[in-house]
Amino acid sequence: MEPSVDITELYAAHRLALVRLAVLLVDDFASAEDVVQDAFAALARRPEAVRDPSKALAYLRISVVNTARSALRRRRTARAYSPPHDVAAPSPEDSAVLAEEHREVIEALHRLAPRQREVLVLRYWSDLSEAEIAKTLDVSRGTVKSTASRALVALEKGMRPTGPRSEGTEQR
Amino acid sequence: MSTTPDTVDLEQRLRAALTARADLVRPEDLAPLAPAAPLRPRWSPWVLLATAAAVLLVLGVVLQGLGRDPRSDDVAPRPDEPPVVLPDDVGRHWEADDVSTPARLDLDGDGTDEVVDFLGEPTEDFDGRTRLETTLSSTGEDLYGIAELGTTIGTTALPPVDADGDGDQELVLRYDDPAAGPGGGGHPLVFDLRDGLLVEAVAEEPELLLSGDIPVPGTKTEHYEMVRQQDFWVEDGELWSSRSVNAYARGNMTIVRPLVTVRDAWTWRLTEDGRLEHVDAGCLRHDVMDDARTPCEDGAADDLPDVADVAEESIGLGESATFDDGYAFTARLEAVADPSLVVEGADGRTIDHALDVADPRVLTTQPVGVFADGASVVIASSSDPGYVQVLRQDGGRLRALDPVGEVDLTDDGSHRTWLTPDGTLVTAVAAEDGTWRLWFWQTVSRSEMAALPGAVVCFDDPTDPSTMRRC
Numbered sequence: 001m002e003p004s005v006d007i008t009e010l011y012a013a014h015r016l017a018l019v020r021l022a023v024l025l026v027d028d029f030a031s032a033e034d035v036v037q038d039a040f041a042a043l044a045r046r047p048e049a050v051r052d053p054s055k056a057l058a059y060l061r062i063s064v065v066n067t068a069r070s071a072l073r074r075r076r077t078a079r080a081y082s083p084p085h086d087v088a089a090p091s092p093e094d095s096a097v098l099a100e101e102h103r104e105v106i107e108a109l110h111r112l113a114p115r116q117r118e119v120l121v122l123r124y125w126s127d128l129s130e131a132e133i134a135k136t137l138d139v140s141r142g143t144v145k146s147t148a149s150r151a152l153v154a155l156e157k158g159m160r161p162t163g164p165r166s167e168g169t170e171q172r
Numbered sequence: 173m174s175t176t177p178d179t180v181d182l183e184q185r186l187r188a189a190l191t192a193r194a195d196l197v198r199p200e201d202l203a204p205l206a207p208a209a210p211l212r213p214r215w216s217p218w219v220l221l222a223t224a225a226a227v228l229l230v231l232g233v234v235l236q237g238l239g240r241d242p243r244s245d246d247v248a249p250r251p252d253e254p255p256v257v258l259p260d261d262v263g264r265h266w267e268a269d270d271v272s273t274p275a276r277l278d279l280d281g282d283g284t285d286e287v288v289d290f291l292g293e294p295t296e297d298f299d300g301r302t303r304l305e306t307t308l309s310s311t312g313e314d315l316y317g318i319a320e321l322g323t324t325i326g327t328t329a330l331p332p333v334d335a336d337g338d339g340d341q342e343l344v345l346r347y348d349d350p351a352a353g354p355g356g357g358g359h360p361l362v363f364d365l366r367d368g369l370l371v372e373a374v375a376e377e378p379e380l381l382l383s384g385d386i387p388v389p390g391t392k393t394e395h396y397e398m399v400r401q402q403d404f405w406v407e408d409g410e411l412w413s414s415r416s417v418n419a420y421a422r423g424n425m426t427i428v429r430p431l432v433t434v435r436d437a438w439t440w441r442l443t444e445d446g447r448l449e450h451v452d453a454g455c456l457r458h459d460v461m462d463d464a465r466t467p468c469e470d471g472a473a474d475d476l477p478d479v480a481d482v483a484e485e486s487i488g489l490g491e492s493a494t495f496d497d498g499y500a501f502t503a504r505l506e507a508v509a510d511p512s513l514v515v516e517g518a519d520g521r522t523i524d525h526a527l528d529v530a531d532p533r534v535l536t537t538q539p540v541g542v543f544a545d546g547a548s549v550v551i552a553s554s555s556d557p558g559y560v561q562v563l564r565q566d567g568g569r570l571r572a573l574d575p576v577g578e579v580d581l582t583d584d585g586s587h588r589t590w591l592t593p594d595g596t597l598v599t600a601v602a603a604e605d606g607t608w609r610l611w612f613w614q615t616v617s618r619s620e621m622a623a624l625p626g627a628v629v630c631f632d633d634p635t636d637p638s639t640m641r642r643c
Contacts, residue, residue, distance in 0.1 A: 019202060020194035027193075033203060042445065070258060070367060098192060105189035124183065125190035156182055 007044050010056055015040070018064050024121045025068035027110050035071055039063035061126070062136050069114050108158030116151035119144055256374050256446035258367065259318035263303035266291035275329035279365045281340030284309040288343060288370075292324025300324050304343070304363065304370050317363050317370025322348040331406040335362060335373075335442035342442060343370065344406060349384070357384035360404050360411060362440075362448060375448040380438055381413050385427060388419045395577050395614075395622040396423030401433065411440040411448075414456055414465070418474055421624040424614045428626045432459045432475035434468060473642065477610060477626055479598050480640045483537035483591045486552065493536040497595070499565075501547045503534055513563070515547050515570065523547075525563065525570040531555040540595035542573070543615045550591050558582045560589050562597065566618060577622030579611045590637055599623055600637075606630065607643050 015036060022032035039060050043050065050059045098106065109117055115137070122128045122136060134141045268274075268291050275288040286306045293300025302324055304317040321327060332341035342364045349357035359382050362373040375381045383403045391398035398419040405412050414435040421428045435458050438450035455468035487493045489511060492504030500518040505511060511532050515523045531554035539550050539562055546565030553559040560581050563570040575581035579599050583589040588600040588608070597613040607630055611623035632639035 016197070016199055016202060020197045023197050024190055024194055029197060029201070032197070045444070098196065101185070102189035102192040105185055106193050109186075109189070120186060121190060124187045125194060152179060152182055152186075155186065156178075 006053070007040065010043075010060070011040055014057055014060060018060060021061065021121065021126060022064050022068050024109075024125055025065065025114075025118065026071055027106070031071050032068075035064055035067045038067050058132075058136070062138075065118055065122075065136060069118070072114055104159055105155070108155050111158045112151055112154055116147055116154060119147045120151050120155065123148055256366075256371060258369055258371055259316065261316065262318065263291055263293055263301065264316075266293050266303050268292070269325060269327075271325060272327040273329075275332070275343055277329075277332035277341040277343060279306065279340055279343070279370075280308045280310045281338065282310040288329070290324075290327040292327070295324070298324050302327055302345075306370075308365075313368060315365070315368055315370060317343075317372065319345055319361055319363070319372065320347065321345055321361070322358070330360065332409070333362065333406055333411045334409050335411055335440060335448065336364070336444070337441075340365065341409075342373070344411065357382065357386075359383065362411065362442065364442060364446065366446060371446060373442055373446050373448045375440070377450060380415065380450055381440065381448070385420075385422055386415075391419070393578075395616050396421040396624045398422075399427065401427075401429065401435075412453065413438050413440065413450070414458065416458075417455075421626065423622075423624055424616055426614055426624070428477075428612050428624045430475040430477050430627070431461055432457060434458075434472050434474055435465075437465075474627065476629060476640060476642065478594075479590075479592050479596055479610065480638045481593050482637055483535060483593045483595075485536045486533040487536060488531075488533050488554070493534065495536070495538050495547070495549075498538050498540045498544050499546050499548075503547075503549060505532060505534060513549070513551070513570065515549075515565070517547060517565075521568060523565065523568060523570050527551065529553045529556065529559055529561070535591055537591055537593060538595055539591055539597045539613075541592075542595075542597050542613045542621055544595075550597065558584045562613070562621060564615065571619060573615065573621040574619055575613075575622070576616065576620045578625075579623040581613070581621075581623075588631075588634055588637070598637075600629070600631075600634070602634070603628075608634070 018036045018039065019029075019032050022035040023029055026032055026035060042063060043056075043060065050056045109120065112120070118137060119133060122133045123130075128136065130141045130144045133144045137144070139147075268289050272290045272292070274290065276285040277288070278284065279286045279288075286309055288304050288306040291303040291305060292298070293302065299322065302319045302321050304319060305314070306316075307314050327345065330344040330346060333344055334340065335342050342362050345361045345363070347358050347361055349359075359375075359378065363370040364373055365371075379386075380402075381404055384401075385399035386402050388398040388400060399422045400419050401416040403414055414437040416429075417434050417436060435456045437453040437456045439453045440448045440450055443449055455472060456465045457468050457472055458465050487503070487505060489505045489507045492502055494500075494502045502516050504514050505527075506514055511527045511529075513525045513527055513532070513534060515525070517523075529551065533552045533554055535550040535552065537550075538544075539548050542548060542562055543564040547570070548562065548564040549570075551559075551561040551563060560583055562573045562581075564573055565571075579601055580587055581589060581599065586602040589598065591597050599611045599613070600608040601611060602608055607628050609628050610626040612626055613621050613623045616622045628643060629640050630643040631637070632641065
């Protein structure tokens, strides 16, 4: 069967963006590359899964999100039932040049539940609409809205873990 | 998603942080041919295959049909198809009940069986989830899965399958539908070792992987609905399912079907991405008496219903008969003034029932297919060939059952009605094309009976049921 999409072209066009998406989800560059590689490999084995080339990126995005979630789950399993939100901090090479103000946000982001993190990344980095996020995560638009709302609250709390933040200052 | 100034500020911070973090990944950081990371620490040749797949991918080569071990990328969703869901790690404190039997199967393909324990979630109605727990013999790794089986009592696995042909086995459990009516209902659950977990496979077209009497939408009437009979089973390490080609009427705790039916059959294959897809296995002939399935021969069809014989013996006025099959009683026809039927039951009760037909005759076979919980008789008339009446015992009297539903209880040119030696009351109704639809009478209330549709047949001589044949 002739492939319905040009995977090589997709690879060239979207690999970087998808690795960036993945790194926001798993916060580990090597894992992010693996996640994206797996997504493309899956598509290569079943190119007929995407008959409409215009939907290929959406397909890959779904694949990346779910594979990233699996990777995090495996990471937790490997740690013998460590607390679900006990996600490792970014590796030094990942965060060495990340400004302190951003690192605080990213670290708080990775203390969120996976679904909350996915919604925030897709909304505020991928700039997807609620409908697109809902389709990507296979949930309702209402769930997207409520998850995002709770995630923002949790994110803000996560950025000030030791108590109320003083106006204009940050916890260090 | 937000309106307050604080939230707007937070959103701006989040956007900036995400952008900054993402931009740390530069194009030159990407590995030119980064292989997929090994996700499962076994069968390293497959990892090599995955690496090769990644290399070929960049070269624009499409890989299809490579048999290999499942990897996590296989669980990536495909548009419009149900995703595989990894189980939550819940229920480590749940306990196994005394009537569940641990499963033994070779999950990791090392030649040694693992033992899978079934731990039931404690709920008031014993309808919680079941945690599957085992330790891999090859690595000592503990792993788990979560199953929804409809009940936590008495969990027993079906024989294992190797649905993906990779040499290890998958666990098969059965979901019992607690809401299923007569005929039961359920479907199999297949659990595969994947990502260090026991992951439930997702069936494509799950409606083909059911058991029980499955209603045909839009066929429900007051007295019956049409159903197809389905089942699933494991045979020689393969998961099979089948569905009757024809639909049958089910109502009043009865299904009108022949003893041998023809079914479409499928085997089920586990794909690399964790889906169960069906493979056409042709046609099977299912004999309910022997519970045997054999391949169909050319032109195979359901057996005709066993109703070609006619119970013709009857008594007239002044005669009596003893009914020994089913409820025991004697009956005699008397004619002091008007004719009456006198029934004397084994319990000593005597019922005297006036008949409103001339020249009555009582068939000496009890219509137990219509009513079997007391005395019942079929009344005919020597002078009125179209007259048919069923009387059933209702306490200390006999009651004439009123025919209701789609078919008239009569015997004329377009309706042929007869009683078979096993007590089945049948009416064949003529169609314009020369075929006849068989209808089978059932009691539907204390005072009514209705006919359920059966097969379409032809007669060489419509007045003689023994000439019945396939059309």
